[in-house]
Amino acid sequence: MTSQNHSDPLISRRRAIRSFVLRQGRITLAQSKALEQLWPAYGLNFTGQILDLDSIFQRQAPRTLEIGFGDGESLVTVAAAHPERDYLGIEVHEPGVGHCLLAAQQAELKNLKVMRHDAVEVLKQSLKPNDLDEVLIYFPDPWPKTKHHKRRIIQTEFVQLLGTRIQALGRLRLATDWAPYADWMLDVLSTSDCFENAAADHRFVTRPAERPVTKFERRGLRLGHLSHDLEFIRKT
Numbered sequence: 038m039t040s041q042n043h044s045d046p047l048i049s050r051r052r053a054i055r056s057f058v059l060r061q062g063r064i065t066l067a068q069s070k071a072l073e074q075l076w077p078a079y080g081l082n083f084t085g086q087i088l089d090l091d092s093i094f095q096r097q098a099p100r101t102l103e104i105g106f107g108d109g110e111s112l113v114t115v116a117a118a119h120p121e122r123d124y125l126g127i128e129v130h131e132p133g134v135g136h137c138l139l140a141a142q143q144a145e146l147k148n149l150k151v152m153r154h155d156a157v158e159v160l161k162q163s164l165k166p167n168d169l170d171e172v173l174i175y176f177p178d179p180w181p182k183t184k185h186h187k188r189r190i191i192q193t194e195f196v197q198l199l200g201t202r203i204q205a206l207g208r209l210r211l212a213t214d215w216a217p218y219a220d221w222m223l224d225v226l227s228t229s230d231c232f233e234n235a236a237a238d239h240r241f242v243t244r245p246a247e248r249p250v251t252k253f254e255r256r257g258l259r260l261g262h263l264s265h266d267l268e269f270i271r272k273t
């Protein structure tokens with residue numbers, strides 16, 4: 038069962054239309070302990086203030102943001118494979134964040150920080166222009182009903198915001214297994230003056246070999262869904 042938890046202090050009430058519904062999903066004891074014990078090492082609290090990522094990561098390195106990382110397995114895998122980069126993950130689902138912290142500890146990551154907040158607000162309020170080299174949005178909620186399309190995270194205004202936070206020649210990588218959303222993404226991104234398609238015009242890219250299969254993708258594959266990958270480059 039899903040329910041909107043308006044009393045959660047981590048989620049501000051200002052924005053009426055959000056791309057998520059806070060699920061009260063079951064949290065395991067290990068996840069709950071991880072949230073308590075590993076948060077000082079990996080967690081960043083949302084304060085509404087600008088984050089100084091260079092000082093948080095204690096170096097200047099190319100930075101990847103993953104929005105809606107789910108259980109974080111894919112994020113931890115790529116962060117472990119690229120110690121030369123820094124990774125920021127944003128997810129609102131508490132058990133998923135707990136799971137990610139456990140995986141990060143197991144992989145002994147030094148290049149990952151995690152936030153539990155609405156990514157749209159984090160991008161608007163806490164990240165600086167050109168702060169990011171890469172943004173990953175894998176299998177965002179497809180909101181299939183027409184009346185819910187306004188909840189899809191990929192919207193013209195949001196893409197414009199991403200365009201300000203991603204530096205020139207940085208990459209925006211997306212994937213979805215919901216074909217109508219894949220076309221929606223292509224349409225929205227193709228009309229943006231900030232990005233150009235890394236594939237031919239109005240085409241998807243071949244699935245990147247190093248993108249791990251995510252939990253949500255695995256579920257779609259079992260249902261016979263095909264994944265579509267998109268890659269857009271921030272124009273100079």
Ligand SMILES: C[S@@+](CC[C@H](N)C(=O)[O-])C[C@H]1O[C@@H](n2cnc3c(N)ncnc32)[C@H](O)[C@@H]1O
Nearest residue numbers: 056057105107128129155156175176251252253
């Ligand atoms: C369909 S799931 C996919 C999770 C993961 N990427 C995967 O492929 O397994 C989408 C996730 O995005 C998160 N999400 C949606 N909108 C978000 C937002 N504005 N900020 C942070 N997380 C968000 C949801 O909580 C959910 O866990």
